[in-house]
Amino acid sequence: xxxxQQLSSSGSLVNKILxxxxxxxxxxxxxxxxxxFFDLRTPMQIHKMTGHLDGVASLAxxxxxxxxxxxxxxxxxxxxxxxTRSCIQEMQVHRPKYQEGIWDVAYHPSRSxxxxxxxxxxxxxxx
Numbered sequence: 393x394x395x396x397q398q399l400s401s402s403g404s405l406v407n408k409i410l411x412x413x414x415x416x417x418x419x420x421x422x423x424x425x426x427x428x429f430f431d432l433r434t435p436m437q438i439h440k441m442t443g444h445l446d447g448v449a450s451l452a453x454x455x456x457x458x459x460x461x462x463x464x465x466x467x468x469x470x471x472x473x474x475x476t477r478s479c480i481q482e483m484q485v486h487r488p489k490y491q492e493g494i495w496d497v498a499y500h501p502s503r504s505x506x507x508x509x510x511x512x513x514x515x516x517x518x519x
Contacts, residue, residue: 397432397435398435399418399420399430399435399437400435400437401420401422401428401437404422404423404424404426405422405423405424405447406420406421406422406423407421407422407423407447407448407449407450408420408421408448408449408450408451409421410451410452410453411432412453412457412474413453413455413457414457415457416431416432416433417429417430417431417432418430418432419451419453419460420451421448421449421450421451421462421464422447422448423447423448424447425442425443425444425445425446425447425448425464426440426441426442426448427440427441427442427443427448427451427460427462427472428440429477439477441472441477441478441479443462443470443472443479443482444462444464444465444466444468444470445464445466445468446464446465446466446493447464447465448462448463448464449463449464449465449493449494449495449496450462450463450494450495450496450497451463451497452497452498452499452506453474453499454499455499455500455501455502457474458473458474458475459471459472459473459474459480460472460474461497461499461506462497463493463494463495463496463497463508464493464494465488465491465492465493465494466493467484467485467486467487467488467493467494467510468482468483468484468485468493468494469482469483469485469494469497469508470482470483485508485510485516486508486510486511486512486514486516487510487512488511488512489510489511489512489513490511492511493510493511494508494509494510494511495509495510495511496508496509497509504519505517505518505519506518
């Protein structure tokens with residue numbers, strides 16, 4: 393395929409990109425502690441938010457596309473409301489190891505499960 397758009401972030405390393413399942417929206421996780429939202433119709437950054445105290449390693453959207461989960465090297469799992477783009481919950485869920493925290497997060501596609509994978513060699517599943 394060929395490149396049809398290029399999204400420009402703030403110059404910070406991009407750790408993860410995901411697409412919204414129903415909206416023309418891309419969301420990216422950055423090493424500068426931020427999460428960016430891009431409108432795919434205009435390839436413009438439309439919102440940038442910071443909540444993590446260290447790099448944001450991964451993102452996941454719930455199956456309905458209403459809640460974004462983010463994890464980072466600060467060992468936190470954060471939940472964000474997509475509509476208001478605000479943090480609605482924060483939890484410290486893993487222990488740091490080798491100056492890293494959480495590497496990945498994933499929602500189950502049809503059940504109310506969420507899992508995180510950490511540098512502490514553990515996978516944790518939440519309801």
